[in-house]
Amino acid sequence: VYGPSSTPSHPLATAPVSPPPFSVDGFVKEFLHELNTNQGVALSRSSINDQYLALASTVKNYLMARWLETGRKTRESQAKTVGYLSAEYLLGRQLGNALLATDLGDIAQRGLELCGLDLATLRAQEVEPGLGNGGLGRLAACFIDSLATMNVPCIGYGIRYEYGIFRQTFVDGRQVEQPDTWLALGSPWEFPHPEASVTVHFGGHTEKYTDAAGTERTRWVPEWNVLGVPYNYMVPGYLNGRVNTLRLWSAQATQAFDLQIFNSGDYADAVRAQTFAENISKVLYPEDSTPQGKELRLQQQYFFVACSLRDFIDNELEEGFDLHRLPERIHFQLNDTHPVIAVPELMRILVDDHGFDWDEAWEVTQQCFAYTCHTLLPEALEIWSTELLGRLLPRHLEIIYQINDEFLARVREAFPGDELRARRMSIIAEYPSRGVRMAYLATVAGTKVNGVAELHSQLLRDKVLPDFSELYPDKFTNVTNGVTPRRFVRMANPKLSELITDAIGSGWVTDLERLRELEPYADDPEFREQFRAAKAWNKSRLTDLLAQRDGIELPDGHLLDVMVKRLHEYKRQSLKLLHIVSLYEQVHSGAIAAADLTPRTVVFGAKAAPGYKMAKDTIHLINKVAAIVNADPVLEGRLKVAFPANYNVTLAEKLIPAADLSEQISLAGMEASGTGNMKFALNGALTIGTDDGANVEIRELVGDKHFFLFGMSEPEVAQLGAQGYHPGSYYESNPRLKAALDLIWSGHFSDGDRYLFDSVVTNLVHNDRFMVLADFDSYLATQAKVEEKYADVDAWTRSAVLNVARSGFFSSDRSMRDYLKRIWHTQPVI
Numbered sequence: 108v109y110g111p112s113s114t115p116s117h118p119l120a121t122a123p124v125s126p127p128p129f130s131v132d133g134f135v136k137e138f139l140h141e142l143n144t145n146q147g148v149a150l151s152r153s154s155i156n157d158q159y160l161a162l163a164s165t166v167k168n169y170l171m172a173r174w175l176e177t178g179r180k181t182r183e184s185q186a187k188t189v190g191y192l193s194a195e196y197l198l199g200r201q202l203g204n205a206l207l208a209t210d211l212g213d214i215a216q217r218g219l220e221l222c223g224l225d226l227a228t229l230r231a232q233e234v235e236p237g238l239g240n241g242g243l244g245r246l247a248a249c250f251i252d253s254l255a256t257m258n259v260p261c262i263g264y265g266i267r268y269e270y271g272i273f274r275q276t277f278v279d280g281r282q283v284e285q286p287d288t289w290l291a292l293g294s295p296w297e298f299p300h301p302e303a304s305v306t307v308h309f310g311g312h313t314e315k316y317t318d319a320a321g322t323e324r325t326r327w328v329p330e331w332n333v334l335g336v337p338y339n340y341m342v343p344g345y346l347n348g349r350v351n352t353l354r355l356w357s358a359q360a361t362q363a364f365d366l367q368i369f370n371s372g373d374y375a376d377a378v379r380a381q382t383f384a385e386n387i388s389k390v391l392y393p394e395d396s397t398p399q400g401k402e403l404r405l406q407q408q409y410f411f412v413a414c415s416l417r418d419f420i421d422n423e424l425e426e427g428f429d430l431h432r433l434p435e436r437i438h439f440q441l442n443d444t445h446p447v448i449a450v451p452e453l454m455r456i457l458v459d460d461h462g463f464d465w466d467e468a469w470e471v472t473q474q475c476f477a478y479t480c481h482t483l484l485p486e487a488l489e490i491w492s493t494e495l496l497g498r499l500l501p502r503h504l505e506i507i508y509q510i511n512d513e514f515l516a517r518v519r520e521a522f523p524g525d526e527l528r529a530r531r532m533s534i535i536a537e538y539p540s541r542g543v544r545m546a547y548l549a550t551v552a553g554t555k556v557n558g559v560a561e562l563h564s565q566l567l568r569d570k571v572l573p574d575f576s577e578l579y580p581d582k583f584t585n586v587t588n589g590v591t592p593r594r595f596v597r598m599a600n601p602k603l604s605e606l607i608t609d610a611i612g613s614g615w616v617t618d619l620e621r622l623r624e625l626e627p628y629a630d631d632p633e634f635r636e637q638f639r640a641a642k643a644w645n646k647s648r649l650t651d652l653l654a655q656r657d658g659i660e661l662p663d664g665h666l667l668d669v670m671v672k673r674l675h676e677y678k679r680q681s682l683k684l685l686h687i688v689s690l691y692e693q694v695h696s697g698a699i700a701a702a703d704l705t706p707r708t709v710v711f712g713a714k715a716a717p718g719y720k721m722a723k724d725t726i727h728l729i730n731k732v733a734a735i736v737n738a739d740p741v742l743e744g745r746l747k748v749a750f751p752a753n754y755n756v757t758l759a760e761k762l763i764p765a766a767d768l769s770e771q772i773s774l775a776g777m778e779a780s781g782t783g784n785m786k787f788a789l790n791g792a793l794t795i796g797t798d799d800g801a802n803v804e805i806r807e808l809v810g811d812k813h814f815f816l817f818g819m820s821e822p823e824v825a826q827l828g829a830q831g832y833h834p835g836s837y838y839e840s841n842p843r844l845k846a847a848l849d850l851i852w853s854g855h856f857s858d859g860d861r862y863l864f865d866s867v868v869t870n871l872v873h874n875d876r877f878m879v880l881a882d883f884d885s886y887l888a889t890q891a892k893v894e895e896k897y898a899d900v901d902a903w904t905r906s907a908v909l910n911v912a913r914s915g916f917f918s919s920d921r922s923m924r925d926y927l928k929r930i931w932h933t934q935p936v937i
């Protein structure tokens with residue numbers, strides 16, 4: 108199928124592809140060429156968007172030779188590839204990262220200047236692909252960056268949503284969602300390959316037949332299908348010449364599908380059919396940690412997984428490859444339960460399409476997958492109703508039943524007579540209705556199951572999947588999450604990066620543990636001064652950005668206190684809010700003088716799932732409190748609340764480097780890991796946090812003296828829950844807490860409307876599933892310690908430097924080494 112039909116005789120035809128000359132002149136020539144031939148405009152007539160697109164193409168041209176070379180090397184080596192299966196990739200802008208990975212930044216800047224253009228302006232033109240909700244999607248993006256940088260063959264597989272995570276706006280303080288039209292001005296980073304499309308089937312029924320050899324077999328007779336069109340994206344390693352591939356699938360109507368209806372003469376129906384097919388990759392579901400069980404969502408999951416398996420088997424393996432050896436060539440990592448339908452799909456391919464017998468197929472399948480769990484919230488674990496699954500994917504449901512039968516036979520063998528256990532462990536849930544527990548299916552099928560921080564992995568074993576960890580003790584492992592130091596330090600924080608590199612050399616960018624070498628500098632007054640100067644620069648950069656982006660004015664010289672993450676009750680934005688309301692209330696009741704407050708600006712950034720009422724009410728309340736606090740002359744210069752709308756990766760890159768204080772205040776035992784917490788520590792913010800997720804490991808590494816721990820521990824939470832938690836008793840017995848809640852209740856922040864936020868306050872006082880009130884006192888006491896320390900500039904800076912120096916463990920390069928060692932057992936290809 109591939110390549111020329113006769114042996115080429117021109118010498119250039121077989122020579123390696125060469126990138127354009129690496130010089131300012133070479134760059135200018137290439138850039139103008141792209142502007143003229145791709146955009147079809149002269150420089151003098153070009154728009155900023157033209158210039159941005161031409162710049163992106165220019166940078167792609169530099170990467171292209173490396174991309175082709177990477178593909179050639181990987182194929183030649185026949186190395187095992189990591190197939191990262193993820194419904195979300197929260198990539199962030201591509202241009203800055205590509206310039207960094209190619210070391211083209213300076214050349215581009217100088218070249219553009221010669222053209223009378225400004226690199227920063229063109230970078231600001233890029234709309235980030237927001238193809239994820241939050242931590243889980245951003246983690247996938249960090250992981251593929253690290254694998255490329257570490258020379259590990261990896262294909263990221265996912266969905267090319269036409270609309271990513273919604274654009275958040277505020278109208279009278281309420282969240283209003285707008286569609287994310289990230290493709291509207293053109294997406295220069297993608298390479299569509301319609302010729303490599305894959306057909307995906309749905310619906311219909313199954314039937315038995317006897318094959319030529321007389322064996323009874325099953326085949327799936329589907330009812331409808333769609334086409335998966337792959338779009339490739341470059342995933343450049345940092346200065347190492349490797350460019351891996353991210354392959355995202357877009358849904359289109361198949362011709363056969365169209366023709367059938369066109370032939371029936373109903374043109375309008377045919378066009379509708381096309382829309383129906385395209386719906387599958389139309390929009391990212393904006394629910395984070397709360398699956399809705401929607402049919403279209405299951406269609407999305409099967410769609411991208413079926414495309415990806417077919418793609419790997421048909422295109423990445425040599426012709427005639429023996430699929431018995433598939434585990435030698437791929438390990439698919441299941442990023443949460445979203446892609447778990449890949450398990451029965453691979454079984455179907457092997458058994459139905461390739462004639463494997465069941466046991467052989469199961470042997471192969473079991474070696475090809477591993478599963479990462481990202482949550483402890485029971486409501487976040489996906490269960491697909493058997494009714495829906497059977498209707499959409501009848502053959503897969505049969506396969507799941509058979510997997511379950513054999514699995515339960517094994518359970519009964521290991522625990523004879525323990526029928527209750529067999530029922531507990533069944534992949535098929537019977538109550539409240541019949542459904543497939545995708546986490547159980549993944550656990551049974553995979554080589555390994557991992558949590559995303561030590562505490563989370565332990566709780567996963569002990570509380571979420573205890574029966575499974577008893578049956579398969581060796582399957583369970585931990586890989587603590589990490590973040591890419593390229594994007595989140597080197598690129599986002601150029602001043603700190605320069606300071607670090609001046610002190611210890613540039614090796615830290617790919618070997619983050621080297622940050623340890625900074626420790627002695629914590630005691631160097633001159634270094635601390637420069638460290639503060641970098642922080643001040645970041646703050647003023649943020650001040651400029653928020654002024655022009657949101658019309659928000661950041662006061663000078665404040666402690667910058669930042670809480671950015673999805674809005675969820677378990678993360679407890681309401682605790683941060685109660686802190687603010689309490690400060691306001693204490694000043695106005697005369698309990699404290701405004702002049703005694705540490706000048707502080709609290710910055711929130713958070714999107715709420717559109718159907719999550721409590722989360723949206725909390726956003727509304729934060730905005731209302733902000734309006735009152737910010738307009739209060741008594742608090743002028745002392746307390747300010749900023750809530751820029753539409754928090755995303757682009758904003759994070761400016762916000763995190765400017766922060767002094769990082770808020771990681773989830774109820775202990777609820778935040779699987781957190782990755783924002785790592786980004787803040789690496790950028791020299793101190794953390795106020797509970798003993799939860801990766802906070803535990805951050806505190807262990809940076810040391811108690813440099814971390815503000817508060818609140819109940821996970822065992823204390825469990826104990827309080829078991830003995831019966833009564834939030835009302837905290838409300839009644841803590842006057843400061845009562846005063847703050849009463850102030851909200853009184854309508855003070857809602858123009859006298861006592862009902863507007865009644866649900867928020869009532870929920871806290873009477874239900875409070877996440878024990879906000881129980882931790883209120885401890886939180887406030889610890890905030891007082893924060894203020895005390897902040898007053899000692901040198902002590903604060905010393906701790907901040909030590910946070911940076913001791914957080915090297917949280918590089919996603921280290922996470923990838925752990926996955927390679929503990930799960931994938933594969934190696935770099937050099």
Ligand code: GPK
Binds near residue numbers: 780
């Ligand atoms: C977990 F279950 C989920 C989910 O649906 N989405 C999501 O972003 C997050 N997560 C966890 O909440 C974080 O603690 C964790 O760091 C992140 O996944 C990556 O593992």
